[in-house]
Amino acid sequence: MGSEMDENHLAGLRVMVIDDSKTIRRTAETLLKKEGCDVVTATDGFEALAKIADHQPQIVFVDIMMPRLDGYQTCALIKNNQMFKGTPVIMLSSKDGLFDKARGRIVGSEQYLTKPFTRDELLSAIRKYVPAG
Incomplete structure (x- = not known):
């Protein structure tokens, strides 16, 4: 019964995944689409x-290390936009240092996931920051 509620909760949810790694984009997109999410991907901040x-x-998942506009800059620009400042931004990184996490918080991200992330980590981040209904 619980999984039905989760599926309904995520069905039609609009998710953006920003990462310069095709593998990460494809993995996240596949996992999220299986849950019924509407996924849009981007290769960098621009x-x-x-x-x-x-x-x-x-909700937005953004890689930190990207060419042109990195994840910190991208998050800051999203959070400084009146229309999107309330949109949860989850940072993705292969680094899990305290400094990186703190810097993510400073630019306004809600959470920090270390790559490689699991399906459960992605879904729990969505459940935590996107209200049901």
């Missing part, structure tokens, strides 16, 4: 900022 207004994601 592409994400171009897509965010059109797709209006309800």
